[in-house]
Amino acid sequence: MPARRRWLIAAVCLLPPLALLLASLGVEAERTAAACRGLAGKYGAVVALGGLFALGGRLRWLPPFLARRLVSLLIVLAGASTLVFGALRMAPGDPVDTILGEQAPPEDRARLTTALCLDAPLVVQYDDCFWDTVLDGSLGYTFDLTPQPVIDLLAANFPATAELAAAGMAVALLMAFPLGLAAALKRATWVDHLSSGLALLGIATPAFWLGPMLLLLFTVSVDWLPSPVRTDMPLAALVLPAITLGTALAAKLTRMVRSSVLEVLHDDFVLTARAKGIPEAVILVKHVLRNALIPVVTVMGLQFGALLTGAIVTEKIFARPGVGTLLLEAISERNYPVVQGTVLLIATTYVLVNLLVDLLYAAIDPRVRLDA
Amino acid sequence: MSLRDSIWRRLPYWIGGAVLLGLVFVALFAPWLAPYPITQVDLVNELAQPGGGHLLGTDENGADLLTQILYGARVAALVGLGTVTLCCSVGVTLGAISGYYGGLVDEVLMRIIDVLMAFPGILLAILIIALTRSPSIGAVVLALSVTGWAGYARLVRGQVLSMRERPFVTAARAMGAPGWWIIGRHLLPNVMAPVIVQATFGMAGAILAEAGLSFLGLGPDGVPSWGALLDQGARYFLVSGHLALFPGLAIAVTVMGINLLGDALRDRWDPRRSER
Numbered sequence: 001m002p003a004r005r006r007w008l009i010a011a012v013c014l015l016p017p018l019a020l021l022l023a024s025l026g027v028e029a030e031r032t033a034a035a036c037r038g039l040a041g042k043y044g045a046v047v048a049l050g051g052l053f054a055l056g057g058r059l060r061w062l063p064p065f066l067a068r069r070l071v072s073l074l075i076v077l078a079g080a081s082t083l084v085f086g087a088l089r090m091a092p093g094d095p096v097d098t099i100l101g102e103q104a105p106p107e108d109r110a111r112l113t114t115a116l117c118l119d120a121p122l123v124v125q126y127d128d129c130f131w132d133t134v135l136d137g138s139l140g141y142t143f144d145l146t147p148q149p150v151i152d153l154l155a156a157n158f159p160a161t162a163e164l165a166a167a168g169m170a171v172a173l174l175m176a177f178p179l180g181l182a183a184a185l186k187r188a189t190w191v192d193h194l195s196s197g198l199a200l201l202g203i204a205t206p207a208f209w210l211g212p213m214l215l216l217l218f219t220v221s222v223d224w225l226p227s228p229v230r231t232d233m234p235l236a237a238l239v240l241p242a243i244t245l246g247t248a249l250a251a252k253l254t255r256m257v258r259s260s261v262l263e264v265l266h267d268d269f270v271l272t273a274r275a276k277g278i279p280e281a282v283i284l285v286k287h288v289l290r291n292a293l294i295p296v297v298t299v300m301g302l303q304f305g306a307l308l309t310g311a312i313v314t315e316k317i318f319a320r321p322g323v324g325t326l327l328l329e330a331i332s333e334r335n336y337p338v339v340q341g342t343v344l345l346i347a348t349t350y351v352l353v354n355l356l357v358d359l360l361y362a363a364i365d366p367r368v369r370l371d372a
Numbered sequence: 373m374s375l376r377d378s379i380w381r382r383l384p385y386w387i388g389g390a391v392l393l394g395l396v397f398v399a400l401f402a403p404w405l406a407p408y409p410i411t412q413v414d415l416v417n418e419l420a421q422p423g424g425g426h427l428l429g430t431d432e433n434g435a436d437l438l439t440q441i442l443y444g445a446r447v448a449a450l451v452g453l454g455t456v457t458l459c460c461s462v463g464v465t466l467g468a469i470s471g472y473y474g475g476l477v478d479e480v481l482m483r484i485i486d487v488l489m490a491f492p493g494i495l496l497a498i499l500i501i502a503l504t505r506s507p508s509i510g511a512v513v514l515a516l517s518v519t520g521w522a523g524y525a526r527l528v529r530g531q532v533l534s535m536r537e538r539p540f541v542t543a544a545r546a547m548g549a550p551g552w553w554i555i556g557r558h559l560l561p562n563v564m565a566p567v568i569v570q571a572t573f574g575m576a577g578a579i580l581a582e583a584g585l586s587f588l589g590l591g592p593d594g595v596p597s598w599g600a601l602l603d604q605g606a607r608y609f610l611v612s613g614h615l616a617l618f619p620g621l622a623i624a625v626t627v628m629g630i631n632l633l634g635d636a637l638r639d640r641w642d643p644r645r646s647e648r
Contacts, residue, residue: 009479072486079487087499200635204628206580208587208599209620212606216613305492312498313584317606328588331502343499351490 010051017044031120035127042131050074069358073351080347084340085130089122099143099334116143116336133337139344140337150341153326158345161322164245164314165307167238169300171246172253179250180257181289184265195254202251207310211244211317245314249303256299260292267291294365301357305350384636391629398442399449406439410596419612429614431604437615440596441622447509447586447597448579448626454513455520455578456571462517463524464567468555470525471532478529485522493519494581501585506593512585516578527570531563565641572634576627583623598623 017040024036050071057067096104096112113119117129133140138149183195218225218240226236264270265288273283312324319325323342330338398405407427408414414426414434422429428437470478497515501507507515535541536559544554585591586599598619605615 005479008476012476012480075483076487076490079484080491083487083491083496084499087496088503090503200628200631201624203631204576204580204624206583206587206599206602206620206623206627208584208606209602209616209623212609212616213620216609220610305495309492309494309498313587316588327498331498331590339499339502343495346495347491350492354490 013047013050014044017041017047029121031124035121035124038127039123039131042127042135046074046078063362065362066359069355073355076351077348080351081130081134081344084343084347085126088336088340089125130340134344139341142338143335144333150337153338154323154341154345157321157323157326160320161308161311161315161324163238164241164311164320164322165304167242168245168249168307168310168314169304171242172249175246175250176253176257180254181261181284183254183258184261187262192258195258199251199254202247202254205247207244207248208313208317210247211240211314214240214244215318241314241318241320244317245307245310248310249307252303253296253299256296257292260295261288264288264291290364294361297357297361297364301354301360304353304357305346308346308350384632388629388631388633388636391626392633394629395445395449395452395626398445402442402446406436406442408436408439410439410443412436412439419608419615421612422614428618429612431601431615432608437601437618440601441598441619443596444598444601444619444622445626447592447595448582448623450509451512451516451582451592452575452579452630454509455516456575458513458517459520459524459574460567460571463521464528464560466521467525467528468532468560468563471529472536472551472555472559481525482529485526488519488522489526491519494584497581497585498588498590501590507590509592509595512582512592515585516581520574520578523574524567524570527566528563531566532559535559535562565637569634569638569641572630572637576630576634579630580623580627 020036020040020043024033024040027033027036053062053067053070053074056062057064062070096109096116096118100108100112117125120128129140137151139151139154141147141149142153179195179198183192186192219227225239270283270287273287274280308323311322312327314320315322315324316328323345327339327342329335330342403410412435414420414430414436416434417426417430418434419432420426420430420434422437426436426438428441430436431440466481470481493516496519497512500515500518501511504511532555541554541558544558549557582591582597583599583602586597587603589600589603591597591600601619602616602623605612605617605619609616
């Protein structure tokens with residue numbers, strides 16, 4: 001990147017906090033001015049941290065690829081949270097009406113409006129009622145008769161969702177690798193056609209259809225598996241939800257494994273290994289699979305978000321507790337802080353998983369570390 | 373290539389094309405194709421099994437399932453085509469501008485796209501719809517497009533970047549053609565193939581996403597959507613499995629057909645892939 005362009009980017013990044021500081025000087029209302037200063041400080045801190053990461057990459061006390069990833073992580077997290085805030089504020093209708101009803105006494109409405117921070121200017125809402133709750137770790141308080149920090153609710157529900165997502169990923173890998181490998185090794189035979197057909201079917205089958213059908217088949221018709229709502233057999237109860245969640249991902253991964261194995265199968269280094277007399281199984285595992293894994297790992301990371309959002313549907317089908325169920329309940333009760341917190345949690349997890357995948361990527365493929 | 377191979381190769385086109393055309397046809401002519409008016413309920417035949425007067429049976433209110441599925445095709449087609457059209461127009465325009473002019477516009481746009489693509493799109497759609505009191509089809513299309521255009525923009529930008537320095541573009545520039553003319557006349561026609569492929573997959577994705585939203589109770593209000601039919605059907609699946617079976621089949625067949633078309637088009641325009 002030319003030096004001039006770097007300076008330009010730095011200048012653009014510093015513009016908003018400076019503008020906010022200037023605005024705070026011109027605003028009369030103390031609360032708004034304070035919010036402007038607060039936001040300028042927070043924004044400045046993010047920019048400074050980003051600059052520090054970028055500098056670290058240039059001066060080599062941070063691996064350059066990691067520095068780049070950390071900078072974009074900051075941008076994405078800041079952007080995603082702003083998006084969530086914006087979406088909630090742009091929503092038509094008054095949340096007070098939806099919570100209290102339109103006939104509620106004016107004093108109750110006024111109290112709730114203040115409690116929800118809806119009477120403040122937008123910049124105050126953004127600073128005080130959004131960022132401060134994020135930074136103090138509570139993520140706001142629930143809108144009900146016994147307000148509790150949203151973070152407590154999320155902490156109670158997240159393990160179940162993480163368990164489901166992990167199980168879904170495991171199912172996807174268990175299905176995709178054998179199918180994809182078999183298809184690549186037996187290219188253009190019935191094995192290949194069968195695997196491709198299954199993959200096509202898997203992508204097109206909606207989870208919310210597969211789930212009830214599996215339930216009907218395995219717990220009602222033949223009674224092989226316990227009902228997924230039973231708490232005394234947690235592992236067996238996880239089987240059907242995991243299959244429901246993992247099938248679509250399995251289908252995508254199968255295609256990915258097939259095409260990336262095919263890509264490396266005829267590379268020169270595989271030919272060399274074969275010429276050296278290395279057993280075929282060793283070539284497959286050590287040379288072909290390791291190289292074929294690179295694009296597959298990327299897709300796995302990118303699809304993790306789909307897995308987390310898919311968990312919302314799967315939890316609904318199988319009436320499992322979890323973040324998805326929490327989100328849907330919060331939506332129907334118009335419990336905005338919970339909706340906001342859940343979406344932020346899912347987005348953050350997704351972004352962090354993507355970062356992890358990138359690190360994993362560098363571990364599998366040393367070339368990634370070099371070309372930063 | 374033998375005749376058999378040739379037919380085998382073209383099969384995905386035919387199937388995919390037929391499914392897509394079928395969807396549009398059913399969506400356009402649903403009122404004439406449906407055996408009953410959409411509002412008619414047969415109170416004597418609640419939860420009737422398939423066969424007899426109701427080919428696919430009836431739901432818990434005695435409404436004919438086939439009629440509802442045929443009308444549901446309208447929602448699927450509108451959401452699918454609407455989302456793809458909106459995403460394509462925004463994404464292609466911004467991507468082409470970003471790729472051709474580069475500089476600060478490109479830098480800013482790419483960072484915005486980073487954010488949007490790092491955000492699970494369906495989650496944002498859930499959030500937006502959840503906050504709309506009675507979502508219309510337009511609202512669903514908008515919600516699905518908020519993040520959807522980013523993929524097209526990135527794709528077109530990459531293509532334009534790789535084509536910007538080609539002799540025919542330089543020649544046009546040397547002749548004094550303005551930027552918008554070069555983009556519209558020379559660059560866009562050359563980058564359309566991958567966009568159409570992506571649009572095909574995007575349409576299948578949008579149909580699936582709309583069905584998912586409707587299943588969660590967040591679909592368009594007051595119209596029979598396949599996802600909503602499935603949601604209602606799943607409540608009765610112990611007594612009337614067909615109520616969930618047929619809407620699900622409609623979704624799966626449509627999505628599979630459109631994906632098949634996308635695969636076939638991609639293989640055709642990317643010869644490197646089809647050899648594999």
